[in-house]
Amino acid sequence: MSVCPPIGTPKRPVxxxxxxxxxxxxxxxxxxxxxxxxxxxELVQLWLGLFPVSWRQLSDMRLLEAQIATIRxxxxxxxxxxLQAMIQDTALQISLNGLGNRRRNPNENFARELxxxxxxxxxxxxxxxxxxxxxxxxxxxxxxxxxxxVDPRQHDAGLKTILGRREPFEGASLAAWLCxxxxxxxNLVRRLWPRMxxxxxxxxxxxxxxxRWRQQGLALPWLMQALRRSATAPANRxxxxxxPILMMARSLRLxxxxxxxxxxxxxxxxxxxxxxxxDPPSVKGWxxxxxxxxxxxxxxxxxxxxxxxxxxxxxxSRRTPGTLVVGVTAIPxxxxxxxxxxxxxxxGLLFTDPAWQFA
Numbered sequence: 001m002s003v004c005p006p007i008g009t010p011k012r013p014v015x016x017x018x019x020x021x022x023x024x025x026x027x028x029x030x031x032x033x034x035x036x037x038x039x040x041x042e043l044v045q046l047w048l049g050l051f052p053v054s055w056r057q058l059s060d061m062r063l064l065e066a067q068i069a070t071i072r073x074x075x076x077x078x079x080x081x082x083l084q085a086m087i088q089d090t091a092l093q094i095s096l097n098g099l100g101n102r103r104r105n106p107n108e109n110f111a112r113e114l115x116x117x118x119x120x121x122x123x124x125x126x127x128x129x130x131x132x133x134x135x136x137x138x139x140x141x142x143x144x145x146x147x148x149x150v151d152p153r154q155h156d157a158g159l160k161t162i163l164g165r166r167e168p169f170e171g172a173s174l175a176a177w178l179c180x181x182x183x184x185x186x187n188l189v190r191r192l193w194p195r196m197x198x199x200x201x202x203x204x205x206x207x208x209x210x211x212r213w214r215q216q217g218l219a220l221p222w223l224m225q226a227l228r229r230s231a232t233a234p235a236n237r238x239x240x241x242x243x244p245i246l247m248m249a250r251s252l253r254l255x256x257x258x259x260x261x262x263x264x265x266x267x268x269x270x271x272x273x274x275x276x277x278x279d280p281p282s283v284k285g286w287x288x289x290x291x292x293x294x295x296x297x298x299x300x301x302x303x304x305x306x307x308x309x310x311x312x313x314x315x316x317s318r319r320t321p322g323t324l325v326v327g328v329t330a331i332p333x334x335x336x337x338x339x340x341x342x343x344x345x346x347x348g349l350l351f352t353d354p355a356w357q358f359a
Contacts, residue, residue, distance in 0.1 A: 198240025256319030269304030
């Protein structure tokens with residue numbers, strides 16, 4: 001195997017970047033399956049779907065590691081704090097052309113997604129708000145150490161009028177102002193609900209939850225706890241088609257195999273299921289809940305799990321429980337009855353049963 005030159009070297013081989021992202025993907029899968037901080041990492045994966053960045057847009061995979069670390073560091077804070085951190089995140093800025101946003105030639109890409117996806121939602125702002133928001137976000141540059149800074153020569157320090165308020169907005173004050181808007185809490189709850197609960201709520205449920213969240217200062221732990229309570233309510237249990245990456249991590253965890261073959265198979269098949277790690281299809285992130293219902297992707301899920309079971313090294317290194325107990329699936333299996341003694345055949349029944357795909 002050839003030695004890769006240091007990151008930042010001109011004309012660095014594409015194979016080096018590919019090797020680095022594959023290593024990161026495998027490491028992330030291992031964390032989601034077996035890591036001691038697995039609960040927090042699952043929340044990070046959730047937010048990676050709301051602040052999506054594709055590795056294909058980056059020359060340095062360490063930027064993805066930095067985004068993960070930043071999100072993780074803000075899980076116990078407020079959404080306003082997380083949003084401010086994401087505005088200053090190098091990977092997200094690169095993915096949304098933020099570094100090309102200059103005082104004399106504003107680029108509106110980051111501004112539009114900030115308003116439409118990360119805060120207010122469609123229909124709650126005007127085109128003038130987009131252009132003024134773009135002005136507030138001008139001047140971000142990447143220093144020699146890779147960190148972002150605001151170049152005063154390229155930042156528009158003048159007054160901007162955004163959602164009726166006129167002041168010299170910049171990244172932090174803009175994020176704080178947007179998070180004060182009622183539409184922001186409602187839009188975030190609307191986007192998070194199908195990702196954590198699954199079933200479509202009534203408009204009144206969304207508005208009530210968003211209102212209580214605002215009273216809590218947009219505290220993220222409070223919102224996550226409220227959504228988890230809704231997800232585990234009897235009427236909602238098993239109503240969410242789980243994202244492939246979390247389903248695969250759960251399958252690896254049940255198998256208990258940490259053999260390199262297991263992570264390799266999982267990583268390769270996730271792409272066929274529609275969710276290659278760190279490669280969201282659009283700025284809206286990955287599909288959600290029922291959007292995963294696609295014959296090709298559903299068949300890929302089954303084939304991926306069968307590939308895990310058929311690998312002799314994976315099976316030989318397994319640490320499965322002795323019995324598949326009631327509750328191993330969110331809803332009762334459709335093709336067999338629990339409890340069931342564990343064997344390769346039993347695991348095959350579990351992994352091919354539709355109930356295994358739901359959370």
